[in-house]
Amino acid sequence: MTAMRLKILILISLLCPISLFAVDYTVYPTPLDIQLTNEKFDLKGAEIVTFKGPEAAFEEIALHLSRELAARYNVPLRYRKAAEPETGFQAIILGFLSDQEVISALNEMDVKPDPRLNAAESYQLVVGSSGVIVAGSDLRGLFYGVQSLIQLIEYRGQGKDYHGQAHIKGARISDKPDKPFRGVHVYLPAREDIPFFKNFIKFLARYKLNTLIMEVGGGMRMDKHPEINIAWEHFTRSMYDMGDTYLQYDEQIPLGKDRRFQASTHPDLAGGSWLSKEEVRDIVDFARQHYLEVVPEIQGLSHAYYLALAHRDIAEPVGSTWPDSYDPSNPKTYRLLFDVMDEYLEVFQPEWVHIGHDEWRARVKSQPGNGAVFAQDVLKIYNHLKSRGIKTMMWADHLIKGHNLEGKGGDKPPEDSYVWYSYPSTEGAPEILAVEADDILMLNWSWAFVPSSISQLKDHGWKQILGNFSGHRMYEQWESVLSDQSILGAEMSTWCGANEYLYALNDHFLNMLLSQHILWSGKTPPINEVYEHLSTRMPEVRSTVSMHRLPSRDVTEGRTGYTFLTLDLPGGKNSMEQKDDSIDLTAIKPGKIKGNNFIFNIPVPENFIAGKHDSDPDGTIRVNSNAASILFLHVSSGKGEKLSLERTRYFEDKAQLIGYYRVHYKDGLAESVPIRYGQNILHLGNGYQDQIYFAQTVKLSDSGDGEPVLASIYEWVCPRPNREIESIDLIGVDSKSDIYPILLAVTIVKLPFIR
Structure with missing residues (x-):
């Protein structure tokens, strides 16, 4: 040249x-059906109108839409009930698909109710030049329809009165989720991260995730047992005082007696300290206002540092400086555990409780009867929750052959390795639990390396969700794998402090967005196409969750x-x-x-x-x-x-x-x-x-x-x-x-x- x-x-x-500009997905996750039209609904001079339904809930959804439009686009919209006098403004109608008046409004826009939308969380959204209708099969479906409506808004800048100039793209959308359980697993946030965490909840709601599993440990002030909070804070500070133990022996956890490998510590939970009950209750209420089911994870048996360190008379392994488990043969164990659990239940008022039970390291492989010990511990907690009308979910690795069911290692520290890896066998536990507790929801995080884990749990009669889900792994196979009706959905885990910096550094926002598209739509379009779209959406995500x-x-x-x-x-x-x-x-x-x-x-x-x-x-x-x-x-x-x-x-x-x-x-x-x-x-x-x-x-x-x-x-x-x-x-x-x-x-x- x-x-x-x-x-x-x-x-x-x-x-x-x-x-x-990348490929435009318009609404994300992609709906069941979407048709874009050339019409536009101008938000100037519009109002929100609620039809028949639970007044308080409808009003909260209407006000949520009004707040979002004001915060994101500087567009102020008033709200009224349909029964109140008309104002002459063009209406954004909110209602139920079953409401005859909503059906009549749809007919006036030459749209018929979609018969496929009789399932939970479904919605129908119609945007024309003269009006907008958001109709849900239930409250959560109505809320999700509002989230899709917000994504259809095109912003044209500020007017002379500093109000935003914006319109809604013309569209006809029918939508429902492929999987009913779409969640994330997080730690209780530190006090200083609560404002971010509320923005994170908004992010989850905007993209139609519906479950927040929150590991709590010793992270909430205990009225009956304040010694737990004191021991927890001392423990977490001590973990940081150790520095990076990975540089010493290739593991980022404290070792037990005779250099015994133990469970991970989670010192970032609640920032290594604790929140008041009022602070925790406020987080739970805020999540529910955004239609998230909140599930406390109250760790039992394993990862139980918060209990064992405050009460060493129930601690296992015996002789460990930092014991990670409790003694399931000691009656005091359950008096303490249920005291703590009941304080959490009073604050969370949950439908479900996650009881942990992963990575049990306290006993050696050959110790007899550990399968029955494991199962009886689960059943004691299961029955305690059941007596209070609460359902149980748990990690399933100790029930899966090829993961932790068979145990690992020897009875004595090895001479050729610094770290002593020894896990107890829990063989026999699946058979006991399948008979007495077949309604436990199993979190299967073995799917990535034990392909038979899904069928193993299914054969025992359990429903399951895929834990520690990463949508990019096995991406092309998900449509087939998730067609199994024993799989209710999945949860994406964070395993780090609940703040913007760590979620970003560990790619959690990206994984949640990609994975949620799979769980909601049931589809796996070319992954590079999805990633390209997310590259344009990520600045908007950051503006949602960031405090800056x-x-x-x-x-x-x-x-x-x-x-x-x-x-x-x-x-x-x-x-x-x-x-x-x-x-x-x-x-x-x-x-x-x-x-x-x-x-x-x-x-x-x-x-x-x-x-x-x-x-x-x-x-x-x-x-x-x-x-x-x-x-x-x-x-x-x-x-x-x-x-x-x-x-x-x-x-x-x-x-x-x-x-x-x-x-x-x-x-x-x-x-x-x-x-x-x-x-x-x-x-x-x-x-x-x-x-x-x-x-x-x-x-x-x-x-x-x-x-x-x-x-x-x-x-x-x-x-x-x-x-x-x-x-x-x-x-x-x-x-x-x-x-x-x-x-x-x-x-x-x-x-x-x-x-």
């Missing part, structure tokens, strides 16, 4: 910005005076041309690119800045302006290290530091912006499945083999928006994997005022 022709192509790309608003939203929502300003990369001594010509970046085309919430001016690849550790950071990028935030478009030169959750208690170290931006203010102060692999940057050549929460994944072009060329957009919020930024440097670090960040383009969010 001649130099002149290359210059012409570059000029064309600069003059013709590329719009980069990103300034780029002010630009995209049309707030007066907020604009994007693209900066020039100067090339020179730190450019890729000078620092590293071995990486092929030709697939990244120069020119302006724009999306829903960004715009960048990408230079020729030779001018990209290489953040190698031997670079000389000398005022690389000139800014000379104040800014609300800075958007960095970047990739890393290779794949970095991203530690698993089990390998560290200090989670910042999970993501490898490969460099940092140094932001210089004109007054002499400088701020550092860390660049961490897997947290706010990914390697060139990553796919949509690798996308990360704190940096938006954006498609730049297609490579020669048809694969998308992706980069990450990280938005750093400026802590000093009223101070002028002089320049930005990219500084590399001497990382052990020898990778470095490559800066492709920079944009700032300009404020209405100038310094």
